[in-house]
Amino acid sequence: MSSFLEGIFGELDIRCSERQYAAFDGYMEGVLEFNKSVNLTAIKDPEEFQIKHFADSVLVTRCSEYQSADRILDLGTGGGFPGVPLAILDPEKEFVLVDSLLKRLKIIDELTGELGISNVKTIHGRAEDLGRNEELRETFDLCVSRAVADLSVLAEYALPFVKVGGYFIAYKGSDCDAEVRNAGKAIRVLGGETVRIDKADKAGLEHNLVIIKKIKETSGKYPRTAGKPGKSPIR
Ligand SMILES: C[S@@+](CC[C@H](N)C(=O)[O-])C[C@H]1O[C@@H](n2cnc3c(N)ncnc32)[C@H](O)[C@@H]1O
Numbered sequence: 615m616s617s618f619l620e621g622i623f624g625e626l627d628i629r630c631s632e633r634q635y636a637a638f639d640g641y642m643e644g645v646l647e648f649n650k651s652v653n654l655t656a657i658k659d660p661e662e663f664q665i666k667h668f669a670d671s672v673l674v675t676r677c678s679e680y681q682s683a684d685r686i687l688d689l690g691t692g693g694g695f696p697g698v699p700l701a702i703l704d705p706e707k708e709f710v711l712v713d714s715l716l717k718r719l720k721i722i723d724e725l726t727g728e729l730g731i732s733n734v735k736t737i738h739g740r741a742e743d744l745g746r747n748e749e750l751r752e753t754f755d756l757c758v759s760r761a762v763a764d765l766s767v768l769a770e771y772a773l774p775f776v777k778v779g780g781y782f783i784a785y786k787g788s789d790c791d792a793e794v795r796n797a798g799k800a801i802r803v804l805g806g807e808t809v810r811i812d813k814a815d816k817a818g819l820e821h822n823l824v825i826i827k828k829i830k831e832t833s834g835k836y837p838r839t840a841g842k843p844g845k846s847p848i849r
Pocket residue numbers: 689690691692693694695696712713714715718739740741742759760761762771
């Protein structure tokens with residue numbers, strides 16, 4: 615199975631050891647098995663899984679903002695994306711995976727434990743609550759997040775976790791210019807500044823990485839209470 619992934623990673627100039635490929639295979643098999651009883655992903659075909667979950671997750675490794683980060687938060691990780699593939703690729707970095715659904719995190723814990731992926735820690739909770747926890751607030755070099763919320767909402771979830779000088783990278787669809795424009799005020803109010811949008815156009819992938827720098831502390835007013843950012847985004 616790993617030869618298919620090797621082919622895609624080859625196109626992306628990503629190199630892995632046999633052990634890492636075995637971890638990717640084991641994680642996919644585990645997710646697909648658990649997926650029979652707990653909804654983790656709509657993707658069931660192994661090749662599509664490797665493109666949309668593994669290759670898509672690890673494209674961020676080309677960004678210098680990722681390369682220089684040591685402590686990384688994956689917000690709304692679901693079945694472990696992009697956090698687990700990144701943790702397999704970069705065992706020297708520390709990954710914290712947050713989600714409001716405990717069932718999904720327990721599966722990630724079980725699979726990463728079995729596969730010896732020791733640089734992953736999961737935390738259960740909503741971003742709006744955890745973002746006020748002093749042990750987490752403004753402690754991450756980088757926050758990444760894929761398929762969680764509109765950027766104006768996501769900025770309120772993510773930016774409180776990022777250290778001043780660190781980055782938030784949002785995985786977005788191929789056509790996200792209007793979404794980024796609409797989130798301009800929220801990003802500014804929360805202490806961020808959009809640096810650039812990286813377009814992914816390799817290996818059949820179509821997405822954008824929106825790279826936001828944290829340039830000043832987030833006001834103590836944010837994040838607002840659970841549910842508020844979604845109901846009335848900062849505009
Ligand atoms: C569509 S899934 C995406 C999962 C994964 N990031 C991916 O790309 O496959 C969105 C996930 O975000 C989580 N989520 C949504 N809002 C959240 C919040 N406010 N705090 C924490 N997790 C949240 C959901 O529980 C869900 O697992």
